[in-house]
Amino acid sequence: MIQQAKCDFCSDLAPAWYYPATDFVAFEIGPVVSKSEGSWAACDCCHDLIERGDRAGLAERSASMFVVANPESAEVIDSLRGELKRIHDLFFSNCYGTAQPLTSEVLR
Numbered sequence: 212m213i214q215q216a217k218c219d220f221c222s223d224l225a226p227a228w229y230y231p232a233t234d235f236v237a238f239e240i241g242p243v244v245s246k247s248e249g250s251w252a253a254c255d256c257c258h259d260l261i262e263r264g265d266r267a268g269l270a271e272r273s274a275s276m277f278v279v280a281n282p283e284s285a286e287v288i289d290s291l292r293g294e295l296k297r298i299h300d301l302f303f304s305n306c307y308g309t310a311q312p313l314t315s316e317v318l319r
């Protein structure tokens with residue numbers, strides 16, 4: 212379930228779509244487990260990249276937007292991009308169905 216109006220790929224604050232997905236573990240480092248739960252929201256730009264099958268472009272956009280929000284991470288953008296790509300690949304393995312318009316009724 213989508214709990215906030217934020218693109219799950221690039222953190223854009225105006226997602227317009229969502230992709231239904233089953234839960235999966237995004238990463239597990241020792242006791243730290245990050246789990247993805249349910250659907251992922253996508254803004255128009257990420258939706259375009261996904262529909263075009265441009266996973267490299269999607270990872271690039273996600274990493275760039277992350278660095279804009281967290282400038283101190285600029286020096287690790289290469290590993291960041293790789294890690295985001297890995298998580299996106301996991302997402303696509305767990306995604307079922309097609310993009311749906313994200314309306315206020317979908318948000319809780």
Ligand SMILES: [Zn+2]
Pocket residue numbers: 218219220221222223253254255256257258
């Ligand atoms: Zn986005």
